[in-house]
Amino acid sequence: MRITNLNCSDDIGASSWMVEIENHRILLDCGCHPKRDGRETLPLLDQFKDAEVDAIAVSHCHHDHVGALPVAIRLFPKAHVLMTELSYCLVERVLHNSVNVMNRQRAESGQMDYPLYTHIELDGIAHLFQGFQYNREIEWAAFHKTRLLNKSPTLEFYDAGHALGSAGMMLRGTHENLFFTGDVSFRDQTILKGARFEGVKADVLIMETTRGNRIVPQGFTRESEIDRLARSIQSVIARRGCVLIPVFALGRTQEILALLALLMADGKVPKQPLYIGGLGRVFTDIYDAQIHRTHRNLSGMALSQSHNLMVVEKKQLENMKLRSDKIFVITAGMMTEHTAAHDLTARMVGDEKHGIFFVGYADPGTPGGRLKAAKHGETFLFSGSAGLVTKRCEVEDFDLTAHANRDELVEFVGKVSPKSVVLGHGEPESKAWFKEELSKRFPAINVLNPEPGQTLTV
């Protein structure tokens, strides 16, 4: 089979892979690069602009995996568009929100490439989306081709435990197969149970490497990290400051709401309203509505009923007083410009009574990453629009990741025992760590790290 890395850069970037297997072609993921701008965010789809693509399959609905889907559909109009039934409940909301964000960026920073697609275009392609249950084999190749070749390769979604609807994907041909992890969490989170990748065997494994550059300290436990978060929130509230937890609307928001509900029930955080964004609220309702179809903990907990959720939008926040003890669980996780978390941070950062608590990854090149890196008391460039700020508030980082640790992924490679491993979705140093470690541990496995745009024959 042939595999092309369509990520436009060699960092985590946008997830997108073209796989050619037994005369059929399928695109796995079609994300946007979160740090780039305009058409530069897109995966390298043009390489295949005249090719026939039978199907597009999406691992989950985060922007870096699905944000460019309408552009791919425009290029490959005959492709079936496949996802899990839970992603099917989310995907249109995610993409319509992307249109809103792009329209705002066009208005605020004059990026004339935006929007890369429109609400009307989305409405016109929505009927192409198909949702499937986990662990069901789907034939995806074009009908006229399968008639010629007798058999279509299949696709099966495996629960990846990363966010609602997330999946690893197994591609099976007659003679060879491939497994793509997508983003994966092997351990339980507060709501979602860990990945169900048991029994996965494949000739080729495409793997995420997000945490390849991260060593988990000895004695670290998720429970102690949650206790530390509770104590930090409590001390901010005791000094009548505000707490900001920057999150992504899908996944992180719901995990943090569930965790806060448990902490409030235990008396570890005082009961009070939580301020969240409109999109976070929408996805929270979908999490609640899909409880029965989700492999999860706390199956009796409806998040929207466990909290007094106050929806606030960016505009309303501008006029909100930050004097009393408010808790904001608000987007974006990396504090990208033109988001509520970015604007709130610009207001909170200089006041030592406030607390800003990260619970996920923030790329060093984003406002969130720069805030994390700055020393206490340091004046630094937060963003183009907010300019220089001085870090005086409390800033902490809590490791409550939705990604597998590197040792867990190495162990997974051993279980899958592929002939080739293809490294993706990580910083260069993360991929370098995996290349070295996997080559040492499994000398018989071919470990590959394709450049952007590079095609491998495996």
Ligand SMILES: [Zn+2]
């Ligand atoms: Zn993700």
Ligand SMILES: [Zn+2]
């Ligand atoms: Zn991702």
